[in-house]
Amino acid sequence: MTAVFKREFKSYFITPIGYIILAIFYAFLGLMFSSAYSVGSPDITAVISATSLISLFLIPVITMRLICEDRRQKVDQALMTAPVKLVSIVLGKFLAAFTIYALCFVPTVVFEIIFASKVKINAMSYIYSLIGVMLLGAALISIGMFISCLTESSAVAAILSIVINFVVFLMPTFSSMVKDVKYFSWLSKVFDKMAFMNAYESFNNNIFKVADIIYFLSIVAIFVFLCVRFLEKKRWS
Amino acid sequence: MISVTGLSKRYGSYLAVSDINFEIKKGEIIGFLGPNGAGKSTIMNILAGYLSMTQGSVTIDGYDIVDYPEKAKKKIGYLPEMPPLYVDMKVREYLEFIYDLKKVRFPKRPHIDEVMKLVKITDVQNRLIKNLSKGYRQRVGFGAALVGNPDVLILDEPTVGLDPKQILEIRNLITKLGKNHTIILSSHILSEIQAVCERIIIINRGHLIADDTTDNLSNKVSHEQTVSAKIICDEDKMIESLKMIDGVRSVTSMGKVEKGAYEFVIEPERGKDIRAAVFDKVVSMGKTMLSFRDNAVSLEQVFLRLTEATDEELETMLSTKEEEE
Numbered sequence: 206m207t208a209v210f211k212r213e214f215k216s217y218f219i220t221p222i223g224y225i226i227l228a229i230f231y232a233f234l235g236l237m238f239s240s241a242y243s244v245g246s247p248d249i250t251a252v253i254s255a256t257s258l259i260s261l262f263l264i265p266v267i268t269m270r271l272i273c274e275d276r277r278q279k280v281d282q283a284l285m286t287a288p289v290k291l292v293s294i295v296l297g298k299f300l301a302a303f304t305i306y307a308l309c310f311v312p313t314v315v316f317e318i319i320f321a322s323k324v325k326i327n328a329m330s331y332i333y334s335l336i337g338v339m340l341l342g343a344a345l346i347s348i349g350m351f352i353s354c355l356t357e358s359s360a361v362a363a364i365l366s367i368v369i370n371f372v373v374f375l376m377p378t379f380s381s382m383v384k385d386v387k388y389f390s391w392l393s394k395v396f397d398k399m400a401f402m403n404a405y406e407s408f409n410n411n412i413f414k415v416a417d418i419i420y421f422l423s424i425v426a427i428f429v430f431l432c433v434r435f436l437e438k439k440r441w442s
Numbered sequence: 443m444i445s446v447t448g449l450s451k452r453y454g455s456y457l458a459v460s461d462i463n464f465e466i467k468k469g470e471i472i473g474f475l476g477p478n479g480a481g482k483s484t485i486m487n488i489l490a491g492y493l494s495m496t497q498g499s500v501t502i503d504g505y506d507i508v509d510y511p512e513k514a515k516k517k518i519g520y521l522p523e524m525p526p527l528y529v530d531m532k533v534r535e536y537l538e539f540i541y542d543l544k545k546v547r548f549p550k551r552p553h554i555d556e557v558m559k560l561v562k563i564t565d566v567q568n569r570l571i572k573n574l575s576k577g578y579r580q581r582v583g584f585g586a587a588l589v590g591n592p593d594v595l596i597l598d599e600p601t602v603g604l605d606p607k608q609i610l611e612i613r614n615l616i617t618k619l620g621k622n623h624t625i626i627l628s629s630h631i632l633s634e635i636q637a638v639c640e641r642i643i644i645i646n647r648g649h650l651i652a653d654d655t656t657d658n659l660s661n662k663v664s665h666e667q668t669v670s671a672k673i674i675c676d677e678d679k680m681i682e683s684l685k686m687i688d689g690v691r692s693v694t695s696m697g698k699v700e701k702g703a704y705e706f707v708i709e710p711e712r713g714k715d716i717r718a719a720v721f722d723k724v725v726s727m728g729k730t731m732l733s734f735r736d737n738a739v740s741l742e743q744v745f746l747r748l749t750e751a752t753d754e755e756l757e758t759m760l761s762t763k764e765e766e767e
Contacts (some may be wrong), residue, residue, distance in 0.1 A: 208542030212528065219530045283526035286490040287543045288515040354603065441494045442453070 209284070209297030210304075213271070217305055222270075226263055228401050230309035232408055233259050238316045247320035250334040253313060257402075260306075260342060261374060265366035267305055269359040270350025271298045272432070277357050280359075285440070295432045308344045310335065330411050337408025339420035341401055345370060347428035354435045376400035443468040443490065443624045449498035451484050451648075458484045458578070460648045462498070468593075473639035473656075474615040474628035475745055481648040482628045489626070490520035502594060504753055506704045515583050519592040523599050527581020528583070529572035533563055533582055536571060537589060546590040554589070561585040562614065583597075584612070595625045597641055601634060612637055632745055644748050667710065669717055670696075672732040673724055674703045680729070687723055689714035703732050712757060 215221030237252040272295075275281040284294050317331050349366040356362050380396035383389045397403060401424075404417040444466040451459040459481040467471055476482045485551060487493040489500055491507050491514060500507045511625040528536055537554050546553065558564045561581040566574060571582060580603065589597060600616070601609045616638050629635050635642060635656075642659055644652040644716040652659060673680060677695055684693045689711050710716040717736070724731050 208539055211542070212531075212539050216528075216530065219735040278526070278529065279522070279524050280526040281530055282487075282520070282522045283540065284543070285517065286492050286515060286520045287540070288545065289543060290512070421621055440492070 206289070206293035206297040206300075209289075210301050213273045213298050213301035216270075217267075217301070220264065223305060226267060226305065227309060229259065229263060230256070231299075231312055234312050234316070238312075242319070247324050248327065249313060249317050249320060249326070249331050250409050252316060252428050253310070253334045253338050254405075256309075256338065257341060257374075257405070260345060261370045262367060264306065264310075264342065264345045265349050265352075265363045265370065267302045268346055268353055268366060269363035270353070271302060272353040272436075273357050273359055273362055277359075285405050285436075291433045291436055292429070295350070299347060299429060302346045302350065303343055306346060306384065307339065310338065315370055327411075333411055333413055336418075337405050340408075344401060344421050344424040344428075345373075347425040347432075348373075349358050351428045351432050351435070352435055354432050355402070372402055373399065377402060443470075443503055444626070446485075446489070447499050449488065449500065450496050451481070451488060451493065457547040458511045458648055459488075459495075462645070462650045464643055464650065464653055466624060466626065469620075469622070471616070471625045471627065471639045473502045473635035473642045474626060474645065475489055475632065475635060475642055476628075476645035482645055483598055484624065484630060485645070486520075486596050487522070489554065490518055490522075491515050492520075492522075498660075505713060510553050513547045517592050518594045518596060519587035519590070520596045521583050521587040521598060521600055523602070525579055525586070527571050527579060527582060527586075530570065532568055533571055533574070534558070535568040536582065537585055540586045540589045544590045548591070553591075555587050557585045559586060563612065577605065577608045580604060580608075581612075584615075595619065595623050597627045597632065598627065599628055601629065609634070622659075644745065646748070649751060668737045669708050669710075669720060669726065669735065670737055671704060671708065671720060671734045672699060672703050672705045673729050674732065675724075675727075675729045677704045680704065680724075681726060683723060684720065685706060687716060687719045688717065700732065707737070 217226075217237040228274065233256065234252065238253045241248060241252055260317065272281075273390070285291070313331075313335070315329075317326065320326050348369060351367045353359070353362040356365070362386055376396045377400045380393045380400065384395065386392075401421075404420050407417055446462055448458065449462040462485060474482045474486070484493065488495050489502075489507070489633055490523070491511050494508065500514075502514040502517050505517070507514045528539070531539065534554065537557060538550065541550060541554060548633060557565070558567055561584045563578060563581050563585060566578055571579060574582065580600065584597075584600060587597070597616070601612050604612065615635055616627065620638070625637065639656060641655050642652070643650060644659075647713065674682060677698075681693050681695060682717050684690060684706065691711045692709045694707045694709075696707060699705045708716065709722055717734075721734065
C-alpha cells in the first residue's frame with residue numbers, strides 16, 4: 206500500500222496536475238478569506254464550506270487518472286502480478302488522492318491564526334468544519350476513483366465524475382421538486398438520503414453527529430469495495 | 443515447481459485456452475511456442491496471476507494461484523509482452539517502486555544495483571523511462587521481473603523488438619539465469635527457443651499440441667532423418683555400395699560439389715540409425731569423406747508442421763512415434 210501511495214502521490218507533482226490543483230485551491234481560499242476578512246466576519250467555516258463549489262470540478266481532476274491511466278499504459282500488469290492485495294492497491298491510490306485534497310486546506314490554519322488575532326474564535330467549529338470537508342472530499346474522491354475504474358480515458362472519467370458530483374449536489378433540489386408530486390413523494394426521502402450536502406451542513410453548524418461520520422465513511426467503503434470488485438471482475442471475464 | 447491442470451480460459455463465448463495440462467520441474471527452462479493468438483500470452487497471464495482461469499488450477503511451488511495469490515506471486519517474476527513501466531519515472535526510481543511493491547527483504551541499494559548490472563541498465567539509471575529506446579525499456583522490464591530474485595521467471599517474448607546484439611545479450615542472460623531459476627519463455631524466434639530451452643510446449647488455437655524435449659520433438663515429426671556425406675569417389679559406384687548397407691532406403695546424389703567430390707543424401711528406413719554403417723562402409727572402401735552431417739529437422743519445420751496440421755494428421759504424426767517407442 207505504501208509503495209502505491211508513494212508512487213501515486215509523487216505522480217501528481219511529476220505532471221503539473223498537483224501544482225495546478227493546489228494553486229487554484231489556494232487562490233480560491235485566499236479570495237474567500239480576504240472577502241470574509243474585509244467585511245469583518247471572521248468566520249472560517251464560511252471560507253471552508255465555500256470550497257465545496259470548486260471541489261465539484263477539482264476532485265474529478267484529482268481522481269481522473271487514478272486507475273484508468275494504469276490500464277491505458279498497461280502498468281496494471283505490474284501491480285496485479287505483484288504479491289499485494291487488490292484492496293491495498295486501491296487504498297494506496299485513494300489515500301494519495303485524499304492527501305492532495307487534504308493539502309488544499311493547509312492555508313486555513315494560517316487564516317484561523319489571523320482571525321484569532323482579531324477576534325475570539327471557536328476552535329471547535331473550525332475543527333468540525335474541517336472534519337466535515339474532509340469527509341465530503343473522501344466520499345467524492347472514492348466516487349471519482351470508481352468512475353476512473355470504468356473507463357480507459359481520463360478525460361471521460363473527469364467529465365463523468367463532474368456530472369455525478371453535480372447530481373449529488375443537486376439532490377436537495379430534486380428532493381424538493383418531487384416532494385409534492387403525487388405517488389412520487391417517497392422519492393423525496395430517497396433523494397434526501399443521497400444528498401451529501403445535508404450531512405455535510407450539520408458539521409458547519411457545529412453539530413457533531415456520529416451518524417454523519419458513518420454515513421460518509423460507508424460511502425467511501427462502498428466505492429472502494431466496488432473498485433476492488435470491478436478490478437477483480439476484469440480479471441475473471 | 444509449476445503445475446497446471448485442466449486450464450481453460452473463456453472470453454465471452456470465445457475459448458482462448460482449452461484444457462491445458464503440464465508440469466514444470468525446478469530449474470527447467472521451458473519454451474512456449476505458438477502462432478499469434480494461440481493463447482500463449484493468456485496462459486502466461488494466468489500463471490502470473492494477472493488473469494483468472496475459467497476452469498482448472500495453477501499451483502506455483504505448492505501454492506494455488508487463486509487460493510494463495512500473495513504467496514504464489516512472491517515466487518514469480520513476470521515480464522509481459524509490453525513491459526509495464528511508469529514512463530514518467532526514472533529507471534532506478536521505478537525499480538525501487540517495484541522493490542517496495544514486492545516487499546523485498548534484501549538490502550535495497552545493493553540489490554537494485556545488482557539487478558541493474560545484470561540487465562545492463564546501470565548507465566541509464568537516472569534517465570526517464572519515456573526517453574529510453576525500446577531495447578532499454580525491455581531491459582528495465584526484465585530488471586523489474588528480477589527484483590526480489592523470484593524462483594520462477596515468466597518471460598513473454600523477451601527479445602521482441604531488439605537488435606541482434608541485444609537479442610544475444612538477453613539470450614545469454616536467460617541461459618545464465620536458467621542455472622538457478624525456473625524459466626518459462628515464449629518467443630516467435632524459434633532458433634532462440636532451440637538455443638535456450640530444454641523443453642518445448644507448443645500451443646495452437648488454445649490447445650496444447652506438443653510437450654517434449656527439443657530433440658525429441660524434432661525426431662517425432664521427422665520420418666526422414668537423412669544424412670549427407672561428401673565423398674571423393676566415383677559417383678555411380680558409391681551409390682551402389684551405399685544402397686547395399688542394411689537399413690538404407692535410398693541414396694540420392696546431389697552431384698559434384700567439389701573437385702572429385704560428390705555429395706550424397708542417404709535416407710534410412712524409419713527409425714534406423716545408419717550413420718556408423720555409412721561411415722564404416724566409406725572407410726572400408728578406402729575413400730575419403732570430406733564431410734558428414736545429420737539433416738536434423740529444424741524447429742521451424744516442426745513448428746510449422748504441428749501448427750498447420752489438421753487434428754487427424756496431428757494424431758497420426760504424434761502417435762506413430764509413440765508406437766515405435
